Amino acid sequence: MPLTRPRTAARWIAEHLHQPTxxxxxxxxxxxxxxxxxxxxxxxxIPYSDIPAFPRTTAPGHAGEVLLLRIxxxxxxxxCGRFHLYEGHPPHDVVLPVRATKLLGARRVxxxxxxxxxxxxxxxxxxMAITDQINLTGKSPLTGPNDETLGPRFPDMSxxxxxxxxxxxxxxxxxxxxxxxxxxxLGVAGPQLETPAETRMYRILGADAIxxxxxxxxxxxxxxxxxxxxxxxxxxxxxxxCMAETSIEAILAQAAASGAVLGQLLLHxxxxxxxxx
Ligand code: HPA
Numbered sequence: 001m002p003l004t005r006p007r008t009a010a011r012w013i014a015e016h017l018h019q020p021t022x023x024x025x026x027x028x029x030x031x032x033x034x035x036x037x038x039x040x041x042x043x044x045x046i047p048y049s050d051i052p053a054f055p056r057t058t059a060p061g062h063a064g065e066v067l068l069l070r071i072x073x074x075x076x077x078x079x080c081g082r083f084h085l086y087e088g089h090p091p092h093d094v095v096l097p098v099r100a101t102k103l104l105g106a107r108r109v110x111x112x113x114x115x116x117x118x119x120x121x122x123x124x125x126x127x128m129a130i131t132d133q134i135n136l137t138g139k140s141p142l143t144g145p146n147d148e149t150l151g152p153r154f155p156d157m158s159x160x161x162x163x164x165x166x167x168x169x170x171x172x173x174x175x176x177x178x179x180x181x182x183x184x185x186l187g188v189a190g191p192q193l194e195t196p197a198e199t200r201m202y203r204i205l206g207a208d209a210i211x212x213x214x215x216x217x218x219x220x221x222x223x224x225x226x227x228x229x230x231x232x233x234x235x236x237x238x239x240x241x242c243m244a245e246t247s248i249e250a251i252l253a254q255a256a257a258s259g260a261v262l263g264q265l266l267l268h269x270x271x272x273x274x275x276x277x
Contacts, residue, residue: 002147002149003092003099003147003150004053005053005092005096006053006096006099006100006103007100007103008052008053009051009052009053009054009096009097009100010099010100010101010103010104012051012052012053013046013051013066013100013104014104016046016050017044017046017068017104018043018044018068019043019068019075020105021077021101021104021105021106022068022074022075022076022077022106023105023106023107023108023273024074024076024077024106024107024108024109024110024270024273025076025077025078025079025098025101025106025108025109025110026069026076026077026078026079026109026110026112026266026270027078027079027082027097027098027109027110027111027112027217028078028079028080028081028082028112029082029112029113029114029213029214029233029255030113030114030251030252030255031114031252031255031256031259032112032113032114032233032255032258032259032262032263033078033080033259034256034259034263035259035260035262035263035264036069036078036259036262036263036266036267037067037069037078037080038263039071039263039267040069040070040071040076040267041069041070041071042067042068042069043068043069043070043075044067044068045065045066045067045068046065046066046067046068047064047065048064048065048066048081051066053096054096054097054100055083055089055093055096057081057083057087064079064080064081064082065080065081066078066079066080066097067080071266071267071270071271072271073271074270074271074273074274076270077101077104077106079097079098079101082094082097082213082217083096083097084190084191084212084213085137085139085189085190085212085216086189086190086191086212091139091140091141091143091216092141092144094141094216094217095141095216095217095219095220098217098220098221098224098226099150099220099224102150102221102224102225102226106226107226107227108162108165108226108227108228108229108273109217109221109226109227109228109229110229110230110231110266110269110270111130111213111214111217111218111221111228111229111230111231112230112231112232112233112262112266113185113211113213113214113230113231113232113233114211114232114233114235114251114252114254114255114258115128115185115209115210115211115232115233115234115235116193116194116209116210116211116234116235116236116237116238116246116251117208117209117234117236117237117238118186118199118202118203118207118208118209118210118238118239119181119183119203119208119209120237120239122181122183122208122209122234122237123234123237124234124235124236124237124254125234125235125254125257125258125261126179126180126181126234126258127173127178127179127180127181127231127232127233127234127258127261127262127265128180128181128182128183128185128208128209128231128232128234129161129166129169129170129180129181129182129183129229129230129231130161130166130183130184130185130209130214130229130230130231130232131161131163131166131182131183131184132160132161132184132185133160133161133184133185133186133187133214133215133218133230134184134185134186134187134205134206134207134215135187135215135216135219136186136187136188136202137187137188137189137215137216138189139189139216140216140219141216141217141219141220141223142155142219142220142223150223150224151222151223151224151225152223155219155222155223156222157219157222160218160219160222160228161218161228161229161230162227162228162229164276165227165228165229165273165276166182166229168269168272168273168276169229169231169265169269170182172265172268172269172272173265175268176264176265176268178261178264178265180265181208181234183207183208183209184206184207184208184209185207185208185209185210185211185214185215185230185232186202186205186207186209186210186211186215187210187211187212187213187214187215187216188210188211188212189212190212191212193238193246194210194238196240196241197240199238199239199240200240200241203240209232209234210238211232214230214232218230231262231265231266233254233255233258233259233261233262234258235250235251235252235254235255235258236250236251236254
């Protein structure tokens, strides 16, 4: 059964985009876009509210927009602002922008997010390349009738995150002298932050970082056959036995600071993607 809304959105964007869709799509997490968009050339801005069939944001002042960017000579389509389960969006809406960009012709997606560090060796303020994920949201974007033209009913998830893109991110970070950890990202629905007992459980389950996004988009992207890179900005340490009180304000403030480091990495990584085709 064909999914109509991602197709409607993709058709509209294709008609309005000033140049062909770039192969790479970047999904920018909370407060993470400012530094990158400051340093890249913004060729075009499309507010989400202009795009038919796109979900509507619930947060005032965070309407979201699609940006056509050029970094050096490399074009990239950036989705600034995403739809979260905790806002009440159904899983299909959370992944609709990623699906629309694949239908437009994009081949790979870079998912960024703010996350709490569960691994005690990972410092707040550092970046983590996601090597695998645990979906504990209790939801899947693939529930319901399968659109066979998008992907298979039972897609393989043995390698959600592309090892060659992780290697490229590591090589780029090393070249820039930036610290880039590697680890497993665990996705929860939120919006409440974790209790110490939950944090202890998530660490025992094998996760290095925890957040409220990314896992559904990664599942949808693999269903679509896209190559996925995930980068977490570790905004806080989330340790059960010395749990510090945290707030969304503190997380967003740290996200803005880490966003500058993430921006540096992406400014060099995105042009380097041209060489891996
Ligand atoms: N928990 C869940 N989500 C988050 C966190 C956290 O500690 N930090 C940033 N996003």
